[in-house]
Amino acid sequence: MAKVKNWQINREMNYPYDEKRPKRQWAIVFDLNKCIACQTCTLACKTTWTSGKGQEYMFWNNVETKPYGAYPLAWDVRVLEKLGRQEWKSKEPYYGKTIFEGADPNERAVGFKPEDEDWMYPNNGEDDCAGTVTKGDHITLPHDKWFFYLPRTCAHCTYPACLAACPRKAIYKREEDGIVLIDQSRCKGYGECVKACPYKKSMYNPYTRISEKCVGCYPAVEQGYQPMCVQNCIGKIRIMGFINPPWKAREDNPLDYLVHKKGLALPYYPQLGLEPNIYYIPPIHADKSYLSQMFGPNVLGAIGQYQALQDDPVAQGLLLLMGSTDRIIHRFEVKNGMATGFDEADDEIVSVPVTEPLMERKPFDEKLGAVRQNTP
Amino acid sequence: MTRFGISATWIIAGALWAAPAWGVTASKVNDKVIDVDSGAALWAKAQEEVVTLMAQPIALPRPAKTETAQIRVKAVHDGSWIAFLLRWKDSEKSEAGILGKFSDGAALQFPVGDGDPPPIFMGARGQPVHIFHWRAQYQRDAEKGKPEMTDLYPNMNPDMYPMEFKDPGSLKGKIGKAQQEVYSHGKAAGNPQSYLKSGVDEIFAEGFGSSSVIENADSKARGKWSKGEWSLVITRPLERSNGSVLKAGSPAWMAFAVWQGDRDEVGSRKSVTMSWLPLEVK
Numbered sequence: 001m002a003k004v005k006n007w008q009i010n011r012e013m014n015y016p017y018d019e020k021r022p023k024r025q026w027a028i029v030f031d032l033n034k035c036i037a038c039q040t041c042t043l044a045c046k047t048t049w050t051s052g053k054g055q056e057y058m059f060w061n062n063v064e065t066k067p068y069g070a071y072p073l074a075w076d077v078r079v080l081e082k083l084g085r086q087e088w089k090s091k092e093p094y095y096g097k098t099i100f101e102g103a104d105p106n107e108r109a110v111g112f113k114p115e116d117e118d119w120m121y122p123n124n125g126e127d128d129c130a131g132t133v134t135k136g137d138h139i140t141l142p143h144d145k146w147f148f149y150l151p152r153t154c155a156h157c158t159y160p161a162c163l164a165a166c167p168r169k170a171i172y173k174r175e176e177d178g179i180v181l182i183d184q185s186r187c188k189g190y191g192e193c194v195k196a197c198p199y200k201k202s203m204y205n206p207y208t209r210i211s212e213k214c215v216g217c218y219p220a221v222e223q224g225y226q227p228m229c230v231q232n233c234i235g236k237i238r239i240m241g242f243i244n245p246p247w248k249a250r251e252d253n254p255l256d257y258l259v260h261k262k263g264l265a266l267p268y269y270p271q272l273g274l275e276p277n278i279y280y281i282p283p284i285h286a287d288k289s290y291l292s293q294m295f296g297p298n299v300l301g302a303i304g305q306y307q308a309l310q311d312d313p314v315a316q317g318l319l320l321l322m323g324s325t326d327r328i329i330h331r332f333e334v335k336n337g338m339a340t341g342f343d344e345a346d347d348e349i350v351s352v353p354v355t356e357p358l359m360e361r362k363p364f365d366e367k368l369g370a371v372r373q374n375t376p
Numbered sequence: 377m378t379r380f381g382i383s384a385t386w387i388i389a390g391a392l393w394a395a396p397a398w399g400v401t402a403s404k405v406n407d408k409v410i411d412v413d414s415g416a417a418l419w420a421k422a423q424e425e426v427v428t429l430m431a432q433p434i435a436l437p438r439p440a441k442t443e444t445a446q447i448r449v450k451a452v453h454d455g456s457w458i459a460f461l462l463r464w465k466d467s468e469k470s471e472a473g474i475l476g477k478f479s480d481g482a483a484l485q486f487p488v489g490d491g492d493p494p495p496i497f498m499g500a501r502g503q504p505v506h507i508f509h510w511r512a513q514y515q516r517d518a519e520k521g522k523p524e525m526t527d528l529y530p531n532m533n534p535d536m537y538p539m540e541f542k543d544p545g546s547l548k549g550k551i552g553k554a555q556q557e558v559y560s561h562g563k564a565a566g567n568p569q570s571y572l573k574s575g576v577d578e579i580f581a582e583g584f585g586s587s588s589v590i591e592n593a594d595s596k597a598r599g600k601w602s603k604g605e606w607s608l609v610i611t612r613p614l615e616r617s618n619g620s621v622l623k624a625g626s627p628a629w630m631a632f633a634v635w636q637g638d639r640d641e642v643g644s645r646k647s648v649t650m651s652w653l654p655l656e657v658k
Contacts, residue, residue, distance in 0.1 A: 016436075051559060052559030053534075053537055054525060056532070108437055114475075115475075116475045119475070167435055167584065168587075169585045183565075184561045184565035187562070188569050190642045206525070207524075208563060210561075210570060212561055
């Protein structure tokens with residue numbers, strides 16, 4: 001076991017391989033306050049990558065309802081239960097065990113093997129709310145009856161458990177963008193990655209008899225485009241880009257700004273120790289203890305930041321750039337009421353107003369001699 | 377397994393190594409052995425060796441306990457081919473197929489090249505080993521063809537797959553297997569695991585995790601499961617160019633591994649011989 005630095009839990013931890021960070025790291029930020037579980041991302045991914053034989057129930061991108069939804073069944077609570085109760089005090093590093101540190105001596109990571117049936121109900125728990133709605137109930141803040149949607153892709157972790165567990169070393173992390181891939185020519189379908197990945201984003205294909213996973217849409221990323229799930233998000237809740245570790249963070253990088261500068265977006269289940277690279281702006285009205293378990297003790301700070309957005313034109317501008325371009329934004333700036341995104345060559349690719357100009361139209365169109373209807 | 381357990385195992389293996397009568401003996405027979413099966417009369421006279429296996433102790437992930445403690449081995453040859461009969465207890469026949477279900481399997485391992493044999497655990501860089509890996513799953517392929525999704529899930533009702541149309545219309549005759557298989561990533565990448573198997577894979581390896589399947593190998597295997605026991609015959613040419621070479625009268629080495637699918641054994645989760653066994657080809 002090597003000692004590696006995991007900034008998400010703010011300490012060194014044990015991992016089977018040495019720390020070797022890629023030149024840049026693929027990452028997505030999701031604003032959970034805006035996700036409506038329309039599953040457009042899921043279908044964009046499915047039609048692109050998993051329409052073949054043996055992929056019938058395979059969703060590299062899925063959206064599940066929390067707390068009761070899970071694909072595969074109960075992946076989150078089963079991993080947490082296996083790891084056992086751990087403590088993480090606010091403002092301190094996480095001193096509990098990661099899945100690598102808590103592993104049985106015969107295993108690489110704490111994990112469980114989902115059964116075939118566990119993958120067959122991707123909509124399980126959809127729209128189920130925590131708490132019972134009774135007659136006369138009304139909405140309170142924060143909501144005492146709550147649920148939220150959690151869209152998930154592979155997190156292309158800095159310390160992937162799938163990669164750690166593969167005895168054939170058929171899984172690798174690309175140096176150029178940090179995308180984690182299963183070598184489709186070398187995998188033999190042992191399912192060790194399926195068992196070890198706590199997020200259950202490695203999946204077994206019984207037709208090809210090997211395992212597969214989200215490829216981060218690397219062919220698009222190589223061309224400077226965001227993945228299909230991001231491009232097709234109609235709620236504009238996602239942005240894909242490249243994140244730096246905090247000691248190299250750049251304030252004008254959209255991902256660094258949201259995660260490191262503002263602390264608005266947080267990794268999910270960072271205590272598992274994988275340094276996952278999908279980040280969530282937490283839903284501000286959901287149960288705080290549940291959110292703390294999922295996003296760590298910094299979640300209250302993130303919610304505070306979100307609630308203060310009205311006084312922060314820069315963050316507002318950046319959130320408006322989400323979903324406004326198919327291209328990868330490497331740098332952004334907000335000035336004179338405009339938010340602008342730039343590509344790798346620092347050429348402008350998109351510019352949006354922070355506040356949409358108010359247009360007032362007279363009820364009668366003189367030129368056409370017609371009454372204007374307000375129908376969309 | 378504890379560290380103490382590993383060192384204790386080495387001591388036991390070392391002690392057995394010194395025993396003079398230890399090893400597999402292959403006598404020459406007059407019949408051709410290439411297609412021999414486990415019920416053939418020629419096995420009656422062959423000498424049986426009881427081989428002790430232990431849970432693979434080195435590479436992670438590894439089994440928590442030994443699932444196959446011993447196998448009984450016989451061998452015969454006809455001057456050009458050699459046949460090995462392996463028998464071991466396995467309470468459940470497993471052919472794998474769907475997620476989380478693994479196949480029963482067994483493997484023979486031979487050194488490549490002369491001199492001292494390579495490290496027992498699948499060789500090392502520059503010291504390759506030659507492996508014959510049989511799986512019940514591969515044998516099923518050989519007997520019934522590679523399973524389609526509807527074989528694995530008889531009640532499923534797929535609408536359609538890309539480039540596979542019930543009524544291809546104007547595309548009739550224009551879509552070939554190659555276009556369809558682009559959608560099966562393993563096949564498109566040419567992974568042998570995704571294609572029809574002959575029953576046994578021939579593999580070269582230079583250490584754990586380095587194995588690669590040899591194309592167009594001609595070894596054969598046929599397993600039969602009955603009353604809680606597998607009887608498996610693997611036949612191979614005595615000499616394999618670039619691979620392991622067995623010659624009558626020349627000392628040789630071999631090793632074994634067994635997987636029990638219903639006990640979740642796959643890949644590095646297996647029972648293995650802890651040292652090379654002498655193989656005498658008479």
